[in-house]
Amino acid sequence: MGTKGRQIVDMDVDKLVQLLNKAFADEWLAYYQYWIGAKVVKGPMKEAVIAELTQHAADELRHADMLALRIIQLGGTPVTEPKEWYNLTNCGYEAPDNPFVKNVLEQNIKGEQCAIMTYKKLLNITMSKDPVTYNIVLQILQDEVEHEEDLQAEMEDLQTLLKQAK
Ligand code: FE
Ligand code: FE
Ligand code: MG
Numbered sequence: 001m002g003t004k005g006r007q008i009v010d011m012d013v014d015k016l017v018q019l020l021n022k023a024f025a026d027e028w029l030a031y032y033q034y035w036i037g038a039k040v041v042k043g044p045m046k047e048a049v050i051a052e053l054t055q056h057a058a059d060e061l062r063h064a065d066m067l068a069l070r071i072i073q074l075g076g077t078p079v080t081e082p083k084e085w086y087n088l089t090n091c092g093y094e095a096p097d098n099p100f101v102k103n104v105l106e107q108n109i110k111g112e113q114c115a116i117m118t119y120k121k122l123l124n125i126t127m128s129k130d131p132v133t134y135n136i137v138l139q140i141l142q143d144e145v146e147h148e149e150d151l152q153a154e155m156e157d158l159q160t161l162l163k164q165a166k
Contacts, residue, residue, distance in 0.1 A: 002073060009074070009132075017074050020074075023119070024068060024078055025088035026115065034057035034060060034108065037099075045161065052151065056108070066140065105158065112151060115144040115147075120141065
């Protein structure tokens with residue numbers, strides 16, 4: 001833990017670490033939802049969707065890494081027990097038990113929309129209080145906004161394709 005780095009945080013650091021650990025749990029669950037989704041997804045446009053899901057899985061894992069490093073910088077410990085992910089998560093986990101491409105896209109769009117709301121709240125909380133965390137959260141939020149748009153664009157293409165097939 002960096003002493004001065006922790007001192008310049010103008011808020012309850014333990015509370016902040018707790019919030020970052022909740023986001024950290026979200027990222028692992030999002031990572032797995034994308035990763036397993038890319039394996040099981042079925043239906044039209046499968047190849048394009050698999051490429052997108054695989055790329056997003058890598059992004060979510062990178063987000064988990066960014067959050068873990070910041071938690072450690074703040075003197076905290078990233079969640080060490082995967083069982084805790086379910087207790088801490090803001091956005092939950094949706095198993096792609098219906099692997100049809102439309103269902104998988106819907107589940108992941110919902111997840112991204114929750115992630116966007118979560119990081120927007122974290123931005124508001126850290127604004128002018130902790131510029132370092134703010135900057136990390138902003139970078140993650142930019143990715144989540146991109147993820148939502150990517151998936152909604154895939155969904156539009158799919159709807160067009162399904163309409164043509166009728
Ligand atoms: Fe993420
Ligand atoms: Fe995302
Ligand atoms: Mg993408």
